[in-house]
Amino acid sequence: MxxxxxxxxxxxxxxxxxxxxxLLLIFAGVVIFSRPLEGYVSLxxxxxxxxxxxxxxxxxxxxxxxxxxxxxxxxxxxxILDVAIGIYLLTFPLVTMATLPFILGFWLIFRSFxxxxxxxxxxxLGVPDWGWLLFGGILSSILGFFVLYYPGAGAISIIxxxxxxxxxxxxxxxxxxxxxxxxKNAVGGLKEKLQHG
Numbered sequence: 618m619x620x621x622x623x624x625x626x627x628x629x630x631x632x633x634x635x636x637x638x639x640l641l642l643i644f645a646g647v648v649i650f651s652r653p654l655e656g657y658v659s660l661x662x663x664x665x666x667x668x669x670x671x672x673x674x675x676x677x678x679x680x681x682x683x684x685x686x687x688x689x690x691x692x693x694x695x696x697i698l699d700v701a702i703g704i705y706l707l708t709f710p711l712v713t714m715a716t717l718p719f720i721l722g723f724w725l726i727f728r729s730f731x732x733x734x735x736x737x738x739x740x741x742l743g744v745p746d747w748g749w750l751l752f753g754g755i756l757s758s759i760l761g762f763f764v765l766y767y768p769g770a771g772a773i774s775i776i777x778x779x780x781x782x783x784x785x786x787x788x789x790x791x792x793x794x795x796x797x798x799x800x801k802n803a804v805g806g807l808k809e810k811l812q813h814g
Contacts (some may be wrong), residue, residue, distance in 0.1 A: 625782075632794050633794060634678040635790045635797065636677075636791060638790045640668065640787065640789060641670055641795075642671070642673075642783045642784070643680045643783070643784050645783045646780045646781065646783030647784070649663065649779055649783065650777070661710060661717055662707075662710065664721060665706035665707045669699065669700060669703025669707065671696075671699050672696045672697065672700035672701075672702075672703055674696070675692050675695055676693060677696075678696075678698060679693035690775035700708065702724070718764055719765060721765075721775075721779055722761050722763075722766070723761070725760060725764060725779075726758055728757055728761075728786055729758035729761055730754070730758070731754075733755070735754075736748070736753075736754060739796055744799070749789070749792060750796070756785050757789070760778050760781055761781075764778050
């Protein structure tokens with residue numbers, strides 16, 4: 618048992634990838650809000666870069682924790698999909714601008730499912746306060762559905778909904794990183810007690 622605990626406490630060391638992802642998403646949301654008039658064109662390029670960077674963080678995290686986390690394959694697949702979409706959108710920026718509400722809406726909903734799944738993973742591991750992550754996933758999903766189902770609401774509405782969704786997703790990715798760090802520390806403490814007990 619101490620070997621398993623040692624592996625977990627070592628391998629979840631890459632929790633800080635979610636800090637990078639969270640800060641990146643919050644930064645993107647703040648930029649969107651700070652330049653609403655330039656927002657639609659800026660959002661098109663910014664969204665492509667953010668989704669690409671988000672994909673890389675998930676790939677690195679999944680690869681580093683493949684021996685520990687049960688759902689690492691979904692995280693890896695999600696990261697690869699994000700990278701592929703990000704590269705495609707950067708390669709064809711005019712397609713991005715024309716279809717931005719639909720791509721952004723689907724991506725936000727997909728991200729929200731990831732947060733909901735992570736919340737239930739934390740619950741199964743006995744991590745307290747996992748419900749906040751579930752709440753963040755549901756809120757992100759609502760914002761994603763708004764962008765997806767009301768593309769005719771106007772560019773300004775889409776910009777504000779998108780900015781809000783990025784900030785919400787960023788905050789809850791930071792929350793996830795704190796929970797993963799806490800899990801690593803708790804397992805490390807238990808391992809130490811087993812060795813000295």
